[in-house]
Structures are given as structure tokens and as C-alpha cells.
Amino acid sequence: VDLTVTHFGTGMYGVPFAVAREKGWFKSDAGLDVTGFITSAGGGTTIRNALASEIPYGEVALPAAIAAIQQGVKLTIVHGGVLSVADQVWITRKDDESLRKFGDLKGKKLGYSSPKSVTDIITSVMLQNNGLASSVERKSVGGIGSGLTALREGGVDMTYVTEPVWSKEKGNFRVAWWSTDIAPRVTQTVGIVRTDYLQKNPDVIKGIIAARRKGVEFIKSNPAEAAPIMGREYKIPPEQAKTAIESVLGAKGVYWSRGEFDYEGMEFMLKGLQMVKAIPEGPFDWKTVIDESYLPADLRSKK
């Protein structure tokens, strides 16, 4: 079977899955013969794909999950995924000496991916915190590739890039700041399951969570061994994988959750989404959509 993991092959979220598959933990823990990972552009597409597949499970972007739930999609969040934005870095041209601190952005052009996205939230917060909201022109660049092109050609003066692309491009640009500088705890992804499937097949999901957890723990304890695995699955050089893994592990806070939730990080995301008008205002009841009972006992939140 195939599992759905957002940005598999292009983002860091999928590395634990790659490791768990390589080590055969999906087979041993969940009895699944995982043949590959489906991914797609866009959070909503990923969720739709996940819900339409044989095992309607996926590690997906939290904003998409929130939107789906708000629109009445019957799904349950069963585990935390990536709990920080340590993979996201903001960069400038190498020779551009004018941008040394946030204040220097005044009158400059700042690129972000697209409206109502995580980069929209991060930049909004950053500009607000620095009182720059009205003096910086923000431009949507669409994606990383076009963002880097725009930066190189002067279309913007600063843009974002994520791992593992950053590890490849490191030599060509200069780091300005990390997203974690602005928001140390942001839950980016969570595991979701179609609710009716979850009730009928609790053990499969428990198994997937367990296998993934082993993957996370393995990366943490053996990053050097995890890198070549990631390299193989992502079709990138192992050195690039190694720098990327080290980069997110080295950042402050937890990057890959073993399954546990970070309610504070989720709340940040929710507020952020409301701020950029991606979802309507109003409280959101996490309790009704999160079911921790599939997590191993040691990872459940203490009430």
C-alpha cells in the first residue's frame, strides 16, 4: 500500500517515514507492506488524496486539516507531526550587505510563498513585531524555485527557502534569520485518519504511529545513518541530506514529534491562520477533533 505524506521528497516532514519503511517497521508494527508515499502540491489535495486512498491516513499540513474539519470533513487527528518551523530560513543575496537586521527591511521587498500560507503568518508576525507592517512590500513568489529566481534577479530582496533545498543552495545565499527566531513552536503537520476507518481499524493506525515513532527516534540517535536513507528516498546526495537533518535537529525545540501534541504550537498556527484570514475567526475546539487514545501511553498529554 501507499501512505500519504505531505511534501514527501521535497520537505523534511517525511524523513521518519522513509526511515521506518527502510527498516521494515511498518511491516513489523502495522503489518503493512508500504510500497511508497503519495504526495502532492497543496495541503487540501494531500488530505483529499489521503482520504481517498486504501489506508485513509496521512501526515498532512495542520492548516489544511483545520480547514477540512471546519468544512465538515469527517477526520480525526491522531498524532502530532512536525512541531516547529526549523526547516524554514529567510535569506538574502550574498553580496547584499544592506540587510543585517529586521529594521533594514524598511522599503525593501520581501518574498513569501502565497497569501494565507505559513510563510504569510511568519512574515506578518515578524513585521508586526518589528513595527514594519506598513513599510515593507510583500510579494507572493509562488514557490521556492521562483522565489530564488526572483531573489537572484532583484525581484525581491529577501525570501524563504526550506530544507533540504537550503542545504543545496547554502553556498549561494546568505541567511538573514530563521523562522524559529520569530515563532519557536509552530505545529506544521499532524497525522489524520478518516474517522470511520479509524474506528474499524484502530490497530493499523496504532502500528503506523509506532513505526513512525521508531523512525523519529532513530534519526535522533543515528543521524549519520538516517542521512543516506533519506538521500535514497528523496533522490538527493547523502551529504545534502545530512546537513538538512543536522540543521533541523540542531534548532531549538522539537522538530519531529514522536507522536505527542504541542497544543501551544497548534494554537499559534490557528491564531496565525485567523490573522491572515485563511480561516474564519472564532474558537476552535481541539478536544473534539483530536483523539490521543491511539498514541502510546507515554506520549499522551498529561491532563
Place this chain on the structure above:
Amino acid sequence: MAAHALPRAPAASTALQDKLLLLVALVVGWQFLSLATGPEVLTAPLATVQRLARLMAAPDFAGHAAETGSAFAVALVISLVGGLLLGALLGAHRLSGEVTEPLLVGLYSIPKITLYPVVLLLFGLGMSAKIAFGALHGIIPVILFTMNAVRNIPHVYIRAGRSMRLSPGQMFLRVLVPASLPEIVTGFRLGFSLTLLGTLIGEMFASQRGIGYLLIKSMENNNPDVIVALALLLVVLATAASWLLLALERRVHGRFTG
């Protein structure tokens, strides 16, 4: 089409020479553009060919190609055969043709990318959605061209067939199809290209394998060299297919116009 409307066919050698000249001109233009924009945006021709060779030599490439190839093949068969049958039917039955034509033209003119959610609902995830998406792109031009071709068949051919007491099957196979073949081949050429486009777009949205997946991944990973290499591959493939169909069309058409 009147014979004099066709440009006089030059000798085969000149035609080939012209094609080579055009090719050289395109490559030179590409090289210049690449120099002007820098290799990190548009890779130079030679580098692209090398990159493509490496890409194709990579062990997993065969899998991607096979994935796209099989989805495309099925979609193409659906587009061509389905388009041919539907088009012939709508062309032969005037009223249903008149009823459906504006709807088909309308469907043809909307950006089909926006229909992706509906396709996913109807066909589920994976191969069948890709095929459906490819066929959705390709089948409409084939229908429209076939329909027009069948409509424009001189009525006297049908009367001649009847005067020779043909069965309906003989009439279809021996008169209707050959009489409309040149336009049908033109429809096939367009159908081929658009089916390929549709299949690739389908792969860009939900896939883990295939050329479309490689494209979208390269976009996200900022690998313009891979993108350009794949684009080259697609252009070469589609041009070759188009050339073949064109040769077929010329042969068929040649008889029609002398």
C-alpha cells in the same frame, strides 16, 4: 482542400535540410537565451542533453517513464478510440451533434485544471484519475474534429454506398471512416499532445512516480536543469509522434488531392 493551396512539396532532401536548419536555429537561440539568463535558470543545450542522459540512466527513471507511459497509453487509447466513436456518432446523427457541440466546445474552453477535485471524486486516487485527466484533455478535440469530418462527408458517398447495398457495418468501415480520415488524423495530432499534457498535469497533483511527479518535485526542489531536461524529452517525444502522424496524414491526404 484544393491542390494548389498546398505549398509545392520541395524535394525530400531540401525538406530535411530545412528541418535541420530550423533545429540549428532553435538550438542557437536556446544557447543565447541560456547565456543571457544564466545556467541556474535555463540550462544550455549541451548541458541539458547531458543532464537528460544522466537522468535517463538513473535506475529509477525507467519506473517513472513506465508509470507515465502506461497512464498515457491508456488515456491515449481512450481519447482516440472514444473520441473517434463518439465523434462519428455525433457527426452521423445531426441532431445529437447539434445538441452536444456547444457543450463540448464549452468544456474544451474551461481550464480543466479546476475540474481536478471532481475527477478525484469520480475516479478515486492514482492511476485511474491520471488516465481520466489525460483522456479528459485529449478526447474533446478528437470528438470535435471527427464530428466535423463526418458531417462534411459528401452525401453522395453515402448514397453511392446505399446504391451498392452496403450493410451498416460496411458503410461505417468502408465509407464513413476512410472518407473522413484526413481530418481525423489532424484531430489525433492535437489529441495526442493534449492527452500527454493532461496526463502530466494529473501526475503533478497526486502521484509518487511519473514524469509529471518529477517535474513538480524539481519545481519545488529548485532543479531547473531537471525541468529543462524533461521538457526537452517531452518536446522530442511529442514532435516525433506528431511527425509520424503528419507523415501518415500526408500519405492519406496525398491521395485526396493528388
Place this chain on the structure above:
Amino acid sequence: MSRAGRIRLVAVAILVLALEVACRAGWVDPVAVIAPSLMVQGAWRLLASGKYTGDMLLTLSNVAIACSLAVVSGFAGGWLLYALPRLRRAADPLLASYYAVPTFIFYPLFIVLFGLNRWPLVAIGFIFAVVAMALNTLQGFERVPRVLRRTARAMRLSTRQEMLQVVFPSCAPYLFTGLKLAIVYSFIGVIAGEFVLSGDGFGFEIAFAYNSFDNATMYGLMILLLGFVGGLNSILYSWERRLYLRRGGR
């Protein structure tokens, strides 16, 4: 209205009604498809709220620019191909395979060429549309009956007069077809580009609504788009009929 038109209307009405019933009865997953009445409601709300007016205007102006450029340069290109039949023969297979490549993968290239603004998207719409215009122009020129050109000479027209008063009107139907296709293709190109790449416009809003499971908005936008393209199409269609019906099958 013609008989075919009435049947078409009834058939579409039945389909829409069936979908409505299926949705209301809960046979269809509302996450995927919503009832047509809700779609229309969504569309109306979008229009009334005015929230998307900017996006729509942006998309439409992009399409308009892309299309006008495509028509002008496609005409010139078609003329060139006509004037240089050897070039035309050499380029023939290339022209038909043109649509196989998803042009929006060249977005980064266009950013370099045009900068980070609307022009890369316009370029995508343009290159999607220009070939259709060029091919139809070429066809139009090729099919001017020889006897009409001879007539022009028999009437001692200057080359300019011959072009403007004989050749041009004679290929007008082909040019019109080219125009129609150019509009359709620049729509497809611009919207697909926005869908995948951009941060604003119709395509982006549809993609965004799709990604946030906002079906009312998504289908609402799709209906508006359909209305636009369909309305434009039928205006052109009836215009074409009025203009060329009297010219008969030629």
C-alpha cells in the same frame, strides 16, 4: 430557439436537477461535490461580497493582455509561415506537439525575463494562445481562392488594396476562429498558471478554496468562471454566426 437548443437546455436541466437530488439525498459526498443550488448561492455570495473583485479583474486583465498580444503576434507569425512555406513545412511537427509541454514549468524563466509581476503569467497565457492564432492565420491565407487574387489584379488594385480589400476579408472567418481559440487558450494558460504558481487571481483563489475545503467558494468561483468563458464564447459564437452565416459554407 432552435430545436437542438431546446433539447440541450432540457438535457442540462435534467443533469443539474439529478445532481441536486443526489446531493440533497446524501448520495454524494458533500466534501467533493455540493448541490448546484449551493454552488450558485456561493457564486452569488462571492459577487455580492466583492471580496474577489480584485482577483477577477486581475485575471481578466491578464487574459486580455495575453490574448491581444497572442492575436497580434500570432497573426504576424502566421503571415510569416505563409510567406515562407519552407519554414512552415520544417516547423509543422513542432507546431502540433506544442501543447504537450506544460508551459508553466518555465515560470522561473519568465520571472528572470520579465521580473516578478504579472508578466510571467501573461507570458504563459500568451505562449499557449499564440500558436492557435498563427496556425489559423496561416490556414486563412492559404485558402484565399486564387481567382479572387486574380480578380483583384483584373480590377487593377494596388498590392495594399488587394491585401486590405480582398485577402483580408477572404480569410476573416479563419482569423475569427483563431481569435476564439486564442481567447480560450489564454484563459486556460493564465488560470492554470495561477492555479499552480501565483498568489492571486481566479486560479489561485480556486486552488486556495480547494485546499481549504471551502466548496461553496470553490464551486462558486468555478461557476463564475464558467459563466465568464461560456458567456464570452456564446457572444463570439452568435457574433460569428451573424457575420458569416450569409457567407455560407465558404
Place this chain on the structure above:
Amino acid sequence: MHALGPLDLDLRRGEFFSVVGPSGCGKSTLLDVLGGLAVPTAGTVEFEGQPVAGKVPDGVGIVFQEDASFPWLSVYDNAAFGLRRAGLPETEIRERVEHALSFMGLRGFVKAYPAQLSGGMRQRLCIARTLVTRPRLLLLDEPFGALDQQTRLLMGDELLKLWRDTGATILLITHALDEAAMLSDRVGVMSARPGVFLDLVDTGWPRERDSTIVAQESFGRVTGRLWSTLRAESLKSLASGQAAAVP
């Protein structure tokens, strides 16, 4: 409005009958009805004692006014088309086709395609395609329309030879009065639409005849009679046709 008025026509076995009449008077419609390609609004058609209804009867061959050669088939395959559909053995087909093609002066063109032939040659090919089926009744709708007048008369000679050799009944539609006068045993003159027979002229030619009879005095008498009947009729048709042309 009907394309044809009430008419009564009894073709004698083995006769050569021509129909002349102004353009649009319903000559082709008459042929369709006789051949079973169209069903008359009222009345019946019989062929060899059997009613003809919406289906071309066996033994009837039709050559249409328009060019009906199949452009996708070679001359040979065109001529063999009907026989192949009927499932005749290939040797038999070959023999009949070669005979018919050389009879029609197309022997050197078996491998050519219709596009390489002139309009007149294509029309001859269509005649050959019909002849190979050896029809007992041959319906010809202006088969020489694409030819110039001289070639037309020469082809008429060939047609007469064929008619004598096969003993078939021939109904020829034409608007060339001299052609009708020269070829036929009887000529029917049709009125403007809705067409009825205004006159039936017995020419009284011997069975052995050819285009040299155009020089005879009696030939002038026949054409004179046809022409005088038709002159008034043509004027009428021209006037009514003009009124009807714009919807």
C-alpha cells in the same frame, strides 16, 4: 411543396430513355425514387414485378450527378468496390474490373487515385464501378456533366455501344438536348418544379446508331421539338427559381 408532380412512367425492357428538363425540376429526385433511395410521398415504384421501397433493388445500378468516386481508393479498388462488398472471387473481380476500365478508357490508370484524374475521367470511373455489377437497369444522372460538349458526344457513342452489348435498360438524365436526342429511343421532357412530363418524344432511331446522326435532318427536328417545349418552361423555372432563391 413537392419536388415532383404526379407522373406515370413505364420503362420498356431494354430501352434507352432520357429525361430532360430545366434545372431544379426534380430530375434527380425522380432518379432517387426510381432507384429506391427515396420513398415517394404517394404512389409506388416497381422493378421486375417487385415493389421498390427505400432500398436499392438488386439489378439496379446508379451513377450520380456528383462525383462519387472514393478519393481514398485507387481507380482499380474503386471499380472493384461493389464486387468486393458482394463477396465475389478475386479472379472474377479482376476480369470484370479490367474489362470495364478499358471500356471506359481508363486502362492506363488502374493504380492512380481519383485526385489525379480529371473530372470527366472520374465520372467515367463511377460508370465503370456501376457497370461491373452488371445492372439490368442503369440509372445515369448527368454522367457527362463534367465534360466539354465534344467529349460528351464521344462518350455518348461509347454508352450506345455498351447499351447494345449488354441489353440493359438505361435511364439517362441530362440537360443537353442534343445528347438526349442522339442517344435515346424516347425522351421525356419535364416541366419546371413540381416536375411532370410535358412531352414524350419517340426518336425512332435504329438500334445501331452513333453521334454522326447529329448531322441528319431528322435530328434537327427532334431537338427543335424538345427545345420549343423547353424554352417556355426554362423561362418559367428561371423566374420562379429567382423568387425562391432567397429564403
Place this chain on the structure above:
Amino acid sequence: MHALGPLDLDLRRGEFFSVVGPSGCGKSTLLDVLGGLAVPTAGTVEFEGQPVAGKVPDGVGIVFQEDASFPWLSVYDNAAFGLRRAGLPETEIRERVEHALSFMGLRGFVKAYPAQLSGGMRQRLCIARTLVTRPRLLLLDEPFGALDQQTRLLMGDELLKLWRDTGATILLITHALDEAAMLSDRVGVMSARPGVFLDLVDTGWPRERDSTIVAQESFGRVTGRLWSTLRAESLKSLASGQAAAVP
């Protein structure tokens, strides 16, 4: 190979001259050369004392064999086309166009478009379009090819009337022998390709004549002479045409 052989032709001012000849013998090519649309490989053409070279001289009007009406213009605008180009005042245009159209039997159709006309009516429109320019030399290439024989003769009457009224010189190309015989002062009979004049027949008709002369005995003599010259030629053309048709 040349389309035309060496030929010498001197049209008298105000005469009605017809050219007949087998299909493909070069009649249309002759017209192109005379009208200045084609440059002869050798020799010269003169009109009113001026050499004609690659340009249609003022005072010459041409009607082509093919339908050359402009489908995007109404009948009226078609007929007015040449005059508008020449910049005549609108009242003058109106007068001439209406006269020409009613002369050609198209009065009721000024607002119609060519697609609504029959082939013969379109050909008449083309004649009207040329007539309005009041050419002193009128070149007509099978203008009645789209008509049936009867209508053709009636149109011939009209043409004769026109010729008498305007005093123009007319060169008519046709392959209908009776048409040529009835209309012309002189008839030139062309050989098969490359075309040369085999015979020049003086008909000797009075200037006041119409289609009733077809009933006269002398008419039969003229056609007989034309026909006998052409019969051999047609056979030749038929045979050589067959050999040349396949490239």
C-alpha cells in the same frame, strides 16, 4: 512544355469573337495573356495601340471561369466594388450598379449575399461587376458554365443585347459549340494543347440576332463545321490527356 502554341489574333473593334477548343487546350491561358494577367513566353499583346505587359490595361474587363464573387459582400457591394475602388461618386455608382444588376436579372437580390445565390446567378453577378466599369474589351471565360443548356441560350440573348447596346468588343471562351455558333461574328477553333487556331469561322450573322437562329439551316452548317474540326481534335486531346494525367 508550353500551354499555348504560336498564335496570331487580331480582334476587330466591336466584334463578338468566340474561342472553342477541347478542355485543357489553353483557352484560359490565352485569356490571361490577352488580359495582361500572364506574360507570354514570346511575342507581344497590344490593346488600343499600347503594349499589354503583366498589367491589366484600363478599359479591359475580365470575367473568370471560376466563381469570383466576394462572399463577404452583398450583391450590391459586389457589383459596386470596382467603381468604389475607382472613386466614382456614389450616385453615379448607384445608377450603374442598379442598371447592371437588373440587366442581369438580379434586381431582387441587391441585399442578398453570394452564398444565397445559385452558381449561375453568381456568375451573372460577376458579369455585372465587370459591366459596371464599362469595359471597351470584355473577356469572358465560360461565363455560363454553371448553367444548364436552356438557360445558357437565354443568357446568350441577354449578352447579345448588351453587346449591341454598349458597342464593346467581346471575346467569349466556351466549349459549347452551339453557343459559340449562335453568338459570334467569328469563332476560333483551338487545337489540343499546345493550342493554336485550327480554323476561323465567319458566321455572317446580322448584328440583330437572337437564339431563334438555332432553328435556321445555316446554323446547322456552322455547328457542323465546328464539330467536324473538333471531333478529331477531341479524340486526340482525350488520348493525350489520359497519358499526361498521371504525373
